[in-house]
Every structure is written in structure tokens, then in C-alpha cells.
Amino acid sequence: MGSQVKNPPSLVYLQSLLDTVYQAFPTHQVQLSTALPNASSGTTWELFGTWPFNNGRYTAATQDVYIEYAMLLRAGTHTFTFDGLKASDAGIATVSIDGSNLGTTIDLYNGSTAVIHSEITGVTVATSGLHLVRFTGATKNVSSSGYKMKMSAFGFTRTGA
Amino acid sequence: MISMTNLLNPKTGAILGELPDTITTIVEVHDEASGVLVSRKLMAGEEIVEEWNSKTKDEESTNEN
Numbered sequence: 001m002g003s004q005v006k007n008p009p010s011l012v013y014l015q016s017l018l019d020t021v022y023q024a025f026p027t028h029q030v031q032l033s034t035a036l037p038n039a040s041s042g043t044t045w046e047l048f049g050t051w052p053f054n055n056g057r058y059t060a061a062t063q064d065v066y067i068e069y070a071m072l073l074r075a076g077t078h079t080f081t082f083d084g085l086k087a088s089d090a091g092i093a094t095v096s097i098d099g100s101n102l103g104t105t106i107d108l109y110n111g112s113t114a115v116i117h118s119e120i121t122g123v124t125v126a127t128s129g130l131h132l133v134r135f136t137g138a139t140k141n142v143s144s145s146g147y148k149m150k151m152s153a154f155g156f157t158r159t160g161a
Numbered sequence: 162m163i164s165m166t167n168l169l170n171p172k173t174g175a176i177l178g179e180l181p182d183t184i185t186t187i188v189e190v191h192d193e194a195s196g197v198l199v200s201r202k203l204m205a206g207e208e209i210v211e212e213w214n215s216k217t218k219d220e221e222s223t224n225e226n
Contacts, residue, residue, distance in 0.1 A: 007206065008186065008206075009185060009186060009204070009206055009207050013207060014186065017186075017188065021188060021190060024190075025199065025200070027193060028191060028192060028193055028199060029190070029191040029192070029193050029196075030188070030189070030190050030191075031187075031188070031189040031190075031191065032186065032187070032188045032189075033163045033186070033187055034163075034185060034187075035180055035184045035185055035186060035187050035203075036182075036184070036185045047166065055165075055166045055167060056164075056165045056166055057165040057166065069163060071163065081162070151165055152164065152165060152166075153163060153164040153165065153167075153169070153174075154162070154163055155162030155163060
């Protein structure tokens, strides 16, 4: 880590990249995702933990901070998984796809640091293609001192058409 | 699965290595039927930094099939 961070490519470029891959592999399954946030707001996006365990990034402690990733999702029903850390200064993460909240939030507050694995089932994706997955620290547990979101990984597993 | 800091095995989720800060985009191609990884591109902006495919021999550790 520590190298110069580049800006993620534009969605237009990602779509053109996808088109190229689809042409090269017309009968294969393709996954595309931005490894760095596609967009973020008011965040100090920093490393926590020691690689490779409990490793990840966390956002600023301010309310309504968000981070957003672009990823390719197939139409259908999915289970969303989230891995990160609970902490005394963590908020409640609201997860949305293209601006529509998943309906279930993830409370990342805990009095002491603890690993969290959370799943949200029955997530419907209407169309196949690039989608924007956003995490927003909109609310917090009454006992928490902040709105941080400490994230290691997230993903979608397609469970049905 | 997107990891904030690590490169993962797409089938098992196992950590394969640390993901440099310079990598912005990951593109993977899988066989539809078997799920076997066929191709992976690691990109920095619009530049391909590292490219692996199933015919490449020097990075077989990234394909645990």
C-alpha cells in the first residue's frame, strides 16, 4: 500500500470496457467492479487493521458520509453480504443500489471492536449491467460516538432469477 | 465480492494477496457452467497493470482449480 492512488475510471469507460469483454467472451460470466470507491463524500478513507486479517477501510465519523462502488450485477434475486468491523464510533450503514435502499440497515456499533458478517437476503436487481452500490452513514446507534463505516468486503450472490 | 484491500479468490473468497492502492478496477471472466476463472485484469484507471488468463503459467496460484 502507499502508492499513489489513481481516480477510478468513468462509468462510460467501464461500460465500454464491459462491451469489449463481452465480445471476447460471449458465453462466459463476467464480473467487473471498482476496487476503489467510484465516488465518496467527506471521507477520510483510511486503512485499519493489519493485513491480511481484519483489514479494510473506514470512512469519516461525520453523518451522511458515503462511499459508492460500481459493479456488474445480473438481474435476479441476490443475497448481499457485508464484512467489516463494529466499533464504538461506528454508525448504521444504509445500503442502496442506484439510489434505492435495500430496506435493511447494518448497525456497526459495538462497545468494543468486533468482526461483523452481515447478510441481507432477497435483494432484487431488475436489470443486468453496471450498478452503483452506495453505503451511507445516515444514522447511528444512540450509544455510538460517530458514523464511521469500517468495511473489509462486500458482495452479491445471485440466488434466483 | 469486493474487498477494500485484498485480492480474493472469486470462488472461495480466500485472500490471494494485497491489492495495491493503484488498482481501481477488477475485471474477471468465469466459465458460465463451472465457475472456473478464465481471465482477470487489474487496472489502474484505464491502464491494464496486470493481466492473467487460464493459459498463463506463471500465476497459477490465482486459479485454485
